[in-house]
Amino acid sequence: MVITHIDTTIIKAERILRYDIKIKNTGNTPFKSEFDYPGQHNYGIEVVVRPNKELASKMELVEGSEFIKMIPWGSGSTGLIDSGHEGSFHVEYKIKKGAHLKEMKELAFDSTLIILDGVNVVKEFPLDKVDMD
Numbered sequence: 001m002v003i004t005h006i007d008t009t010i011i012k013a014e015r016i017l018r019y020d021i022k023i024k025n026t027g028n029t030p031f032k033s034e035f036d037y038p039g040q041h042n043y044g045i046e047v048v049v050r051p052n053k054e055l056a057s058k059m060e061l062v063e064g065s066e067f068i069k070m071i072p073w074g075s076g077s078t079g080l081i082d083s084g085h086e087g088s089f090h091v092e093y094k095i096k097k098g099a100h101l102k103e104m105k106e107l108a109f110d111s112t113l114i115i116l117d118g119v120n121v122v123k124e125f126p127l128d129k130v131d132m133d
Contacts, residue, residue: 001115001123002026003130004086008108015095016073017059017104019049021113022088025081032080035118043118047077047089049127055110058099070094 005022025031033044051059051070062069070093081087095104113125 001031001081003113003125006113006127006130008105010095010101010104011092012101014073015097015099015101016092017070017095017108018090018092019108019113020088020090021047022086023047023081023115024086025083028083030080030082031087033117035120037118043116045077045079045122046116047075047091048072048114048116049091049093050112050114052110052112052128055107058096058104058107060094060096 002024003021004024005020007020009018009020010016011018031045035043049070050068051061056068056070060071062071073092073094075089075091077089078087095101109127111127113127113130115122115124
């Protein structure tokens with residue numbers, strides 16, 4: 001899998017940082033959830049952004065977790081990605097009050113994109129190192 005496009009948007013009225021991401025399946029089989037467990041909720045494929053230190057200082061964070069997680073505001077995806085095709089994902093996170101919104105678009109890349117299948121990490125992409133050329 002490779003990231004083919006990332007766009008960030010600051011939704012000023014709501015103080016939201018939004019990531020729009022396209023990921024290409026470079027494998028020979030469809031990329032879909034393989035996660036199974038005895039529970040009733042299908043977790044499926046999930047894309048999240050883990051902030052590094054500087055971005056985390058400007059975002060509202062989930063309390064009581066051993067992981068550094070930004071407070072999610074919304075997300076969506078195309079689900080599975082067929083071999084050789086792209087899938088679209090978006091995730092939104094809440095920006096702290098007092099953070100300067102003008103600097104958030106650049107700070108958005110002080111982070112790592114994580115692809116999860118259920119609770120299992122499939123792949124991590126440090127966004128400050130992603131080359132989309």
